[in-house]
Amino acid sequence: MTEADAIARSTRPATVSSLVDDLRRLGVEPGMTMMVHSSLAGLGFVAGGAQAVVAALLESVGVSGTVMMPTHSGHLSEPSAWEHPPIPVEWCDEVRSSMPAYDPVVTPTRSMGAIVECFRHVSGVVRSAHPTVSAAAVGPNAAVLIDGHELDHGLGEGSPQARLYELDGHVALLGVTHANNSSLHLSEYRAAPPDAPMATDGSPVIVDGRRQWATYANLVDDDSDFAEIGEAFAATGAQRSASIGAGTGRLMRSRAIVDFATGWMREHRHGATPG
Numbered sequence: 001m002t003e004a005d006a007i008a009r010s011t012r013p014a015t016v017s018s019l020v021d022d023l024r025r026l027g028v029e030p031g032m033t034m035m036v037h038s039s040l041a042g043l044g045f046v047a048g049g050a051q052a053v054v055a056a057l058l059e060s061v062g063v064s065g066t067v068m069m070p071t072h073s074g075h076l077s078e079p080s081a082w083e084h085p086p087i088p089v090e091w092c093d094e095v096r097s098s099m100p101a102y103d104p105v106v107t108p109t110r111s112m113g114a115i116v117e118c119f120r121h122v123s124g125v126v127r128s129a130h131p132t133v134s135a136a137a138v139g140p141n142a143a144v145l146i147d148g149h150e151l152d153h154g155l156g157e158g159s160p161q162a163r164l165y166e167l168d169g170h171v172a173l174l175g176v177t178h179a180n181n182s183s184l185h186l187s188e189y190r191a192a193p194p195d196a197p198m199a200t201d202g203s204p205v206i207v208d209g210r211r212q213w214a215t216y217a218n219l220v221d222d223d224s225d226f227a228e229i230g231e232a233f234a235a236t237g238a239q240r241s242a243s244i245g246a247g248t249g250r251l252m253r254s255r256a257i258v259d260f261a262t263g264w265m266r267e268h269r270h271g272a273t274p275g
Contacts, residue, residue, distance in 0.1 A: 042175020044246025178230025
Protein backbone atom coordinates (compact mmCIF):
# COMPACT_ATOMS: atom_id res chain seq x y z
CA MET A 1 0.00 0.00 0.00
CA THR A 2 1.34 3.42 -0.96
CA GLU A 3 1.09 6.54 1.17
CA ALA A 4 -1.53 7.82 -1.29
CA ASP A 5 -3.58 4.67 -0.63
CA ALA A 6 -3.28 5.24 3.13
CA ILE A 7 -4.52 8.82 2.73
CA ALA A 8 -7.41 7.70 0.54
CA ARG A 9 -8.71 5.19 3.11
CA SER A 10 -8.44 7.62 6.04
CA THR A 11 -11.01 10.22 7.02
CA ARG A 12 -8.44 12.02 9.19
CA PRO A 13 -4.80 11.53 10.12
CA ALA A 14 -4.11 9.22 13.04
CA THR A 15 -1.87 10.81 15.67
CA VAL A 16 -0.18 9.63 18.84
CA SER A 17 -3.07 11.10 20.83
CA SER A 18 -5.82 9.61 18.67
CA LEU A 19 -4.11 6.22 18.64
CA VAL A 20 -3.91 6.23 22.44
CA ASP A 21 -7.62 6.99 22.54
CA ASP A 22 -8.27 4.14 20.07
CA LEU A 23 -6.18 1.74 22.13
CA ARG A 24 -8.11 2.73 25.28
CA ARG A 25 -11.39 1.95 23.50
CA LEU A 26 -9.91 -1.39 22.46
CA GLY A 27 -9.24 -2.19 26.11
CA VAL A 28 -5.52 -1.50 26.50
CA GLU A 29 -4.82 -0.37 30.05
CA PRO A 30 -1.82 0.91 32.01
CA GLY A 31 0.21 -1.95 33.46
CA MET A 32 -0.81 -4.43 30.78
CA THR A 33 1.71 -6.93 29.39
CA MET A 34 0.95 -7.18 25.70
CA MET A 35 2.40 -8.79 22.58
CA VAL A 36 1.67 -6.66 19.54
CA HIS A 37 1.41 -7.79 15.91
CA SER A 38 0.91 -4.90 13.53
CA SER A 39 0.85 -3.40 10.06
CA LEU A 40 1.47 0.30 9.57
CA ALA A 41 -0.29 0.19 6.21
CA GLY A 42 -3.26 -1.46 7.90
CA LEU A 43 -3.81 1.62 10.08
CA GLY A 44 -4.23 4.12 7.27
CA PHE A 45 -2.39 7.45 7.33
CA VAL A 46 -0.48 7.96 10.58
CA ALA A 47 1.18 11.32 11.25
CA GLY A 48 4.70 10.32 12.22
CA GLY A 49 4.37 6.79 10.85
CA ALA A 50 5.76 3.86 12.80
CA GLN A 51 7.29 6.11 15.46
CA ALA A 52 3.87 7.48 16.34
CA VAL A 53 2.38 3.99 16.67
CA VAL A 54 5.22 2.87 18.95
CA ALA A 55 4.85 6.02 21.07
CA ALA A 56 1.11 5.42 21.40
CA LEU A 57 1.62 1.80 22.45
CA LEU A 58 4.14 2.74 25.12
CA GLU A 59 1.93 5.54 26.40
CA SER A 60 -1.11 3.29 26.51
CA VAL A 61 0.52 0.72 28.84
CA GLY A 62 2.55 3.30 30.78
CA VAL A 63 5.77 2.74 32.70
CA SER A 64 4.20 -0.15 34.62
CA GLY A 65 3.28 -2.00 31.43
CA THR A 66 5.28 -4.14 29.02
CA VAL A 67 5.11 -4.24 25.23
CA MET A 68 6.54 -7.13 23.23
CA MET A 69 6.75 -7.68 19.47
CA PRO A 70 7.97 -10.55 17.29
CA THR A 71 11.29 -9.57 15.68
CA HIS A 72 11.83 -12.51 13.36
CA SER A 73 14.85 -12.69 11.07
CA GLY A 74 14.13 -15.59 8.76
CA HIS A 75 17.01 -14.69 6.47
CA LEU A 76 19.40 -16.21 9.04
CA SER A 77 18.26 -19.74 8.25
CA GLU A 78 19.31 -22.76 6.21
CA PRO A 79 19.65 -21.31 2.66
CA SER A 80 18.93 -24.60 0.89
CA ALA A 81 15.39 -24.42 2.30
CA TRP A 82 14.60 -20.89 1.08
CA GLU A 83 11.55 -20.65 -1.16
CA HIS A 84 10.52 -16.96 -1.32
CA PRO A 85 12.67 -16.73 -3.35
CA PRO A 86 15.00 -19.74 -3.57
CA ILE A 87 18.65 -19.24 -4.43
CA PRO A 88 20.75 -21.38 -6.79
CA VAL A 89 21.88 -24.59 -5.10
CA GLU A 90 25.51 -23.82 -5.93
CA TRP A 91 25.31 -20.65 -3.82
CA CYS A 92 24.26 -22.36 -0.59
CA ASP A 93 27.64 -23.33 0.81
CA GLU A 94 29.03 -19.84 0.34
CA VAL A 95 25.93 -18.15 1.77
CA ARG A 96 25.92 -20.50 4.77
CA SER A 97 29.61 -19.95 5.55
CA SER A 98 29.63 -16.16 5.07
CA MET A 99 26.31 -15.13 6.66
CA PRO A 100 26.95 -12.84 9.69
CA ALA A 101 25.99 -14.35 13.03
CA TYR A 102 22.78 -13.30 14.72
CA ASP A 103 23.23 -10.18 16.84
CA PRO A 104 20.16 -9.13 18.85
CA VAL A 105 21.20 -5.48 18.58
CA VAL A 106 22.26 -5.30 14.94
CA THR A 107 20.37 -8.01 13.03
CA PRO A 108 17.40 -6.49 11.20
CA THR A 109 14.00 -8.11 11.07
CA ARG A 110 12.65 -9.58 7.85
CA SER A 111 9.08 -9.02 6.63
CA MET A 112 7.95 -7.83 10.08
CA GLY A 113 7.05 -4.27 9.12
CA ALA A 114 8.05 -0.72 9.96
CA ILE A 115 6.47 -0.66 13.43
CA VAL A 116 8.57 -3.60 14.61
CA GLU A 117 11.76 -2.16 13.13
CA CYS A 118 11.10 1.12 14.90
CA PHE A 119 10.22 -0.58 18.18
CA ARG A 120 13.42 -2.64 18.39
CA HIS A 121 15.44 0.60 18.47
CA VAL A 122 13.57 2.07 21.45
CA SER A 123 15.78 2.73 24.45
CA GLY A 124 15.58 -0.12 26.94
CA VAL A 125 14.22 -2.72 24.52
CA VAL A 126 15.75 -6.18 24.94
CA ARG A 127 15.64 -8.89 22.29
CA SER A 128 15.76 -12.63 22.73
CA ALA A 129 18.62 -14.83 21.57
CA HIS A 130 16.84 -16.92 18.94
CA PRO A 131 18.38 -16.29 15.50
CA THR A 132 15.18 -16.59 13.45
CA VAL A 133 12.10 -16.19 15.69
CA SER A 134 13.24 -13.70 18.33
CA ALA A 135 11.00 -11.31 20.19
CA ALA A 136 11.78 -7.92 21.70
CA ALA A 137 10.21 -6.28 24.72
CA VAL A 138 10.42 -3.23 26.96
CA GLY A 139 8.94 -2.77 30.42
CA PRO A 140 9.01 -4.44 33.84
CA ASN A 141 8.24 -7.93 32.47
CA ALA A 142 10.63 -7.73 29.51
CA ALA A 143 13.32 -9.97 30.98
CA VAL A 144 10.80 -12.59 32.10
CA LEU A 145 9.42 -12.73 28.56
CA ILE A 146 12.71 -12.66 26.68
CA ASP A 147 15.29 -14.55 28.75
CA GLY A 148 15.87 -18.24 28.11
CA HIS A 149 14.44 -18.35 24.59
CA GLU A 150 15.36 -21.89 23.56
CA LEU A 151 16.96 -22.68 20.22
CA ASP A 152 15.02 -25.89 19.60
CA HIS A 153 11.28 -25.42 18.99
CA GLY A 154 11.64 -21.65 19.11
CA LEU A 155 7.89 -20.97 19.09
CA GLY A 156 7.06 -23.74 21.54
CA GLU A 157 7.29 -24.05 25.31
CA GLY A 158 10.68 -22.31 25.51
CA SER A 159 9.42 -19.20 23.69
CA PRO A 160 8.43 -15.66 24.71
CA GLN A 161 4.91 -16.59 23.60
CA ALA A 162 4.84 -19.30 26.26
CA ARG A 163 6.11 -16.85 28.89
CA LEU A 164 3.34 -14.42 27.87
CA TYR A 165 0.81 -17.21 28.42
CA GLU A 166 2.24 -17.88 31.90
CA LEU A 167 1.95 -14.17 32.78
CA ASP A 168 -1.68 -14.12 31.62
CA GLY A 169 -0.74 -11.34 29.22
CA HIS A 170 -2.60 -10.03 26.19
CA VAL A 171 -2.22 -10.29 22.43
CA ALA A 172 -3.00 -7.25 20.29
CA LEU A 173 -3.50 -7.35 16.52
CA LEU A 174 -3.33 -3.87 14.99
CA GLY A 175 -4.26 -3.68 11.34
CA VAL A 176 -3.67 -7.42 10.94
CA THR A 177 -5.65 -10.61 11.55
CA HIS A 178 -4.85 -13.83 13.38
CA ALA A 179 -2.96 -14.87 10.26
CA ASN A 180 -0.14 -12.85 11.85
CA ASN A 181 -0.63 -14.07 15.43
CA SER A 182 2.59 -15.82 16.45
CA SER A 183 0.99 -17.20 19.63
CA LEU A 184 -0.95 -19.63 17.44
CA HIS A 185 2.36 -21.38 16.78
CA LEU A 186 2.47 -22.19 20.51
CA SER A 187 -0.95 -23.78 20.04
CA GLU A 188 0.49 -25.87 17.20
CA TYR A 189 3.08 -27.32 19.57
CA ARG A 190 0.49 -28.03 22.24
CA ALA A 191 -1.93 -29.62 19.78
CA ALA A 192 0.67 -31.68 17.91
CA PRO A 193 0.56 -35.47 18.30
CA PRO A 194 3.73 -37.26 19.47
CA ASP A 195 4.59 -38.28 15.91
CA ALA A 196 4.19 -34.80 14.41
CA PRO A 197 6.75 -34.07 11.69
CA MET A 198 9.80 -32.07 12.67
CA ALA A 199 12.26 -30.12 10.53
CA THR A 200 15.91 -29.25 11.04
CA ASP A 201 17.01 -25.67 10.51
CA GLY A 202 20.32 -23.89 10.96
CA SER A 203 21.59 -20.40 11.71
CA PRO A 204 24.87 -18.60 12.40
CA VAL A 205 25.23 -17.78 16.09
CA ILE A 206 27.93 -16.68 18.50
CA VAL A 207 29.07 -19.30 21.04
CA ASP A 208 31.90 -18.45 23.46
CA GLY A 209 32.76 -15.43 21.34
CA ARG A 210 33.05 -17.33 18.08
CA ARG A 211 30.73 -17.68 15.11
CA GLN A 212 29.39 -21.15 14.49
CA TRP A 213 26.58 -22.75 12.52
CA ALA A 214 23.99 -24.13 14.91
CA THR A 215 21.32 -26.65 13.91
CA TYR A 216 18.04 -27.03 15.73
CA ALA A 217 14.64 -28.70 15.50
CA ASN A 218 11.29 -27.10 14.75
CA LEU A 219 7.78 -28.37 14.36
CA VAL A 220 6.73 -28.23 10.72
CA ASP A 221 4.32 -25.33 11.12
CA ASP A 222 1.27 -24.42 9.09
CA ASP A 223 -0.38 -21.02 9.38
CA SER A 224 -2.86 -21.58 6.55
CA ASP A 225 -5.80 -21.89 8.96
CA PHE A 226 -4.80 -19.18 11.44
CA ALA A 227 -7.27 -16.65 10.03
CA GLU A 228 -10.07 -19.24 10.20
CA ILE A 229 -9.17 -20.04 13.80
CA GLY A 230 -9.26 -16.33 14.60
CA GLU A 231 -12.73 -15.94 13.16
CA ALA A 232 -13.98 -18.90 15.21
CA PHE A 233 -12.36 -17.45 18.34
CA ALA A 234 -13.93 -14.03 17.76
CA ALA A 235 -17.34 -15.72 17.62
CA THR A 236 -16.89 -16.84 21.25
CA GLY A 237 -16.97 -13.22 22.43
CA ALA A 238 -13.56 -13.45 24.07
CA GLN A 239 -11.99 -10.96 21.66
CA ARG A 240 -12.44 -7.20 21.74
CA SER A 241 -12.40 -5.18 18.52
CA ALA A 242 -12.23 -1.45 17.83
CA SER A 243 -11.04 0.94 15.16
CA ILE A 244 -7.34 1.78 15.28
CA GLY A 245 -6.73 4.64 12.90
CA ALA A 246 -8.35 3.56 9.65
CA GLY A 247 -7.87 -0.12 10.52
CA THR A 248 -9.12 -2.68 12.99
CA GLY A 249 -7.59 -3.57 16.34
CA ARG A 250 -8.19 -6.87 18.13
CA LEU A 251 -7.31 -7.59 21.76
CA MET A 252 -7.53 -10.84 23.72
CA ARG A 253 -5.88 -12.70 26.56
CA SER A 254 -3.03 -14.94 25.51
CA ARG A 255 -4.40 -17.87 27.50
CA ALA A 256 -7.81 -17.55 25.89
CA ILE A 257 -6.62 -17.59 22.28
CA VAL A 258 -3.88 -20.19 22.82
CA ASP A 259 -6.22 -22.59 24.65
CA PHE A 260 -8.97 -22.12 22.07
CA ALA A 261 -6.61 -22.63 19.14
CA THR A 262 -5.05 -25.69 20.76
CA GLY A 263 -8.45 -27.33 21.06
CA TRP A 264 -9.46 -26.25 17.55
CA MET A 265 -6.30 -27.73 16.05
CA ARG A 266 -6.67 -31.00 17.93
CA GLU A 267 -10.18 -31.36 16.54
CA HIS A 268 -9.83 -30.00 13.03
CA ARG A 269 -6.24 -30.88 12.20
CA HIS A 270 -5.70 -34.06 14.16
CA GLY A 271 -9.20 -35.51 14.49
CA ALA A 272 -9.32 -35.51 18.27
CA THR A 273 -12.72 -35.58 19.95
CA PRO A 274 -13.50 -32.12 21.43
CA GLY A 275 -13.72 -31.85 25.19
